[in-house]
Amino acid sequence: MKSSQEFFQQFVLLYRSFEHHLNDVLNDYGLYRAQWSILHYLAKNESATLVELAHYLRVEKPTITRTITRLENIGYLSHVPGKDRREKRVEMSESGATLYVEVRKAVDLLEEGILSGISVEQQQETTRIMKQMHHHLISKEQPL
Amino acid sequence: MKSSQEFFQQFVLLYRSFEHHLNDVLNDYGLYRAQWSILHYLAKNESATLVELAHYLRVEKPTITRTITRLENIGYLSHVPGKDRREKRVEMSESGATLYVEVRKAVDLLEEGILSGISVEQQQETTRIMKQMHHHLISKEQPL
DNA sequence: ATTTGATAGTTACCTAAGCTAACTATTAGC
DNA sequence: GCTAATAGTTAGCTTAGGTAACTATCAAAT
Numbered sequence: 001m002k003s004s005q006e007f008f009q010q011f012v013l014l015y016r017s018f019e020h021h022l023n024d025v026l027n028d029y030g031l032y033r034a035q036w037s038i039l040h041y042l043a044k045n046e047s048a049t050l051v052e053l054a055h056y057l058r059v060e061k062p063t064i065t066r067t068i069t070r071l072e073n074i075g076y077l078s079h080v081p082g083k084d085r086r087e088k089r090v091e092m093s094e095s096g097a098t099l100y101v102e103v104r105k106a107v108d109l110l111e112e113g114i115l116s117g118i119s120v121e122q123q124q125e126t127t128r129i130m131k132q133m134h135h136h137l138i139s140k141e142q143p144l
Numbered sequence: 145m146k147s148s149q150e151f152f153q154q155f156v157l158l159y160r161s162f163e164h165h166l167n168d169v170l171n172d173y174g175l176y177r178a179q180w181s182i183l184h185y186l187a188k189n190e191s192a193t194l195v196e197l198a199h200y201l202r203v204e205k206p207t208i209t210r211t212i213t214r215l216e217n218i219g220y221l222s223h224v225p226g227k228d229r230r231e232k233r234v235e236m237s238e239s240g241a242t243l244y245v246e247v248r249k250a251v252d253l254l255e256e257g258i259l260s261g262i263s264v265e266q267q268q269e270t271t272r273i274m275k276q277m278h279h280h281l282i283s284k285e286q287p288l
Numbered sequence: 289a290t291t292t293g294a295t296a297g298t299t300a301c302c303t304a305a306g307c308t309a310a311c312t313a314t315t316a317g318c
Numbered sequence: 319g320c321t322a323a324t325a326g327t328t329a330g331c332t333t334a335g336g337t338a339a340c341t342a343t344c345a346a347a348t
Contacts, residue, residue: 001188003267006268006271008162011159013202017278040153044145051324060307062307062327067304085315117276117280118273122273126270134158176334177334195295203334204335206297206336211333229343231297
């Protein structure tokens with residue numbers, strides 16, 4: 001079998017298993033994957049507009065709107081006023097930030113468990129390769 | 145940021161981009177990801193029962209039932225009679241197999257494009273690492 | 289041989305999370 | 319100022335996952 005086939009077969013299986021376990025962790029806190037990915041972004045980037053999130057996560061705007069609405073309803077987000085009144089800029093609220101650090105611990109535990117036995121060098125090398133692959137995919141979408 | 149966090153952030157982003165492009169390819173043939181993963185399994189394993197597929201893909205039985213039903217309706221699967229009359233063993237029909245080789249070409253093209261510039265050795269090493277990670281996840285689920 | 293328990297699959301139903309199409313409200317460019 | 323483009327929303331569809339409860343068949347123990 002082609003090494004590319006083996007690669008992606010393993011890649012997909014691993015992703016599905018990972019998503020499964022991640023969901024188990026998140027559900028303990030009443031969260032879902034899509035919500036978590038937004039909180040994660042806001043933890044690393046302070047604030048974001050919906051379009052920014054849509055681009056980053058590579059989903060359409062209505063998908064983001066819905067997830068944001070849910071996070072707002074729970075009270076994990078707050079608005080950041082800006083001068084462009086079309087856009088809606090959000091950041092984590094205090095309770096959102098509090099929850100994030102808590103869940104982050106549990107997710108770190110899961111992730112580090114999965115990576116146990118794999119050296120930091122190998123992790124970084126693999127991350128680098130994945131970035132390269134991601135870049136190949138992005139450049140296919142050029143006509144944005 | 146922890147290297148595990150960077151790893152999984154990249155991992156998830158890459159997966160989502162990949163799934164997106166894979167879907168684009170599959171849709172040209174009227175297929176979806178879940179259907180494709182079953183055809184892929186049957187291409188590598190000749191035949192399978194629903195439970196076998198559920199275990200491999202790590203989803204529940206009703207999910208498999210539905211996807212199999214769809215593939216049957218399109219005519220890509222046929223039954224393999226066996227002595228245990230509880231189980232339903234399926235394989236690809238002729239038209240399923242024909243479609244598979246066709247789609248396989250397109251998917252190979254996509255996958256090889258994504259992996260371009262990454263040596264076969266690196267691909268294999270990364271596959272090995274992913275297998276190791278997958279194994280960590282599986283062993284967490286021991287009580288099966 | 290019969291009963292009991294496990295296993296394979298199905299049915300019905302719920303939910304998350306993606307999508308498109310069509311819309312409003314702003315802003316930017318000419 | 320008018321027109322284009324951009325940000326976001328609403329409505330509605332679909333895939334694909336999940337549980338709970340069920341039937342049919344088989345295996346094992348008594």
